[in-house]
Amino acid sequence: MNTREIEDRYTLATYPKFPFALVRGVGSYVFDDSEKRYLDLYGGHAVSSLGHSHPRWVEAIAKQASTLDFYSNICYSPVRAEAAERVVRNSYSSMTGVYFCNSGAEANETALKIARKLTKRPHVVAMLDGFHGRTIAALSVTGVQKMRDAFPESLDRLTRWVPMASLGAIEAVEPSQIAAVILEPILSLGGVRMGNPEYYQGLRRWCTRNGVALIFDEVQTGNGRTGKWFVGQHWGVEPDIVTTAKAIGGGFPVGAVIANAWVAADVKSGDQGSTFGGAPMAAAAVAATYRVIEEEGLVDHVARRSTRVIARLRELMGPGRIRDVRGLGYLLGIECDLPGKEIQSRLLKEGVLVGISNHANTIRLLPPLTVSDAEWDSFLATFEKVLTSSN
Ligand SMILES: Cc1ncc(COP(=O)(O)O)c(C=O)c1O
Structure with missing residues (x-):
């Protein structure tokens, strides 16, 4: 049996899959088992922030594996200390502490749990079309x-x-029983849709006025992807709790809940826990990812490059081609006349990986923060060809 047959035979059928096995990656590219190369504008789903197998990230994990492989949160760890300091310092100025876990869902579980305990209220407001x-x-x-x-x-x-x-x-929501409002500030799976700055500012005011915790699910928008470290920094809006995951570990499984002083003051020993959360190798991955983003100026790189890419994509707008370009930084939704699945499979044949969304005509770009101008140029040429070809 080949890889596909073995995997289909021995794993539960939870995922639809592309019909190939990926075996290695470098920078913005991944390679399948026939050595076909793909430009990865999907980032393994908004994960590979430094590109694939960035040498400094590889070195940090390898060094940690050979120094101290694992110990739980019962002891202090210099690498966890570094990871926590870098994450809190680069997040919103009102944030005071972080809790590390292993995934985005677990981060959201934690946020909902601590918001309910803090406010002693049962209900939560959430967005239609949101994903958590x-x-x-x-x-x-x-x-x-x-x-x-x-x-x-x-x-x-x-x-x-x-x-x-x-x-x-x-x-219009009656607030007295509401513990939290949770939202992806940019609805990603929902077709890359967002509000204007006044919306987020008004939401912040409503939460503050009513003693409701504002939770930003920044599993996708966090860690530099939108051209700011965290997305509310575009609008001067600080949530009470941030949840994040995906790109924070550059490909190592990590989730995080970042909290301001109001929330942090209520979190007591035993309220939450995770054997692997913030363990040495995960922490080494976070510290290395943040170190590289900081030292290579990747947040500014995303802001600059994406302005150019968005402008170039807008030039392709018109009948039979692109209808709309939405999003910020390297979280972009491109609404096309053709169905997103058709565009995705045409691009795949040309060696480009992109995502689709729950909006039938919108594809998503969630690439590594390191994608260069030359790589964007090659994508834009391929994309134009694919949009205008007849199959
Ligand atoms: C916005 C958002 N929140 C939460 C999650 C869940 O993250 P995980 O798959 O790490 O549990 C995802 C995953 O796609 C996501 O996009």
């Missing part, structure tokens, strides 16, 4: 009805749904 992960509590605030309907015992009876970017809808 696959565990029961994360699913219960995920606004994709068909995902929840498949698991009818989720906790969504505790959720109040509002449409994204409607301040009126938030203001």
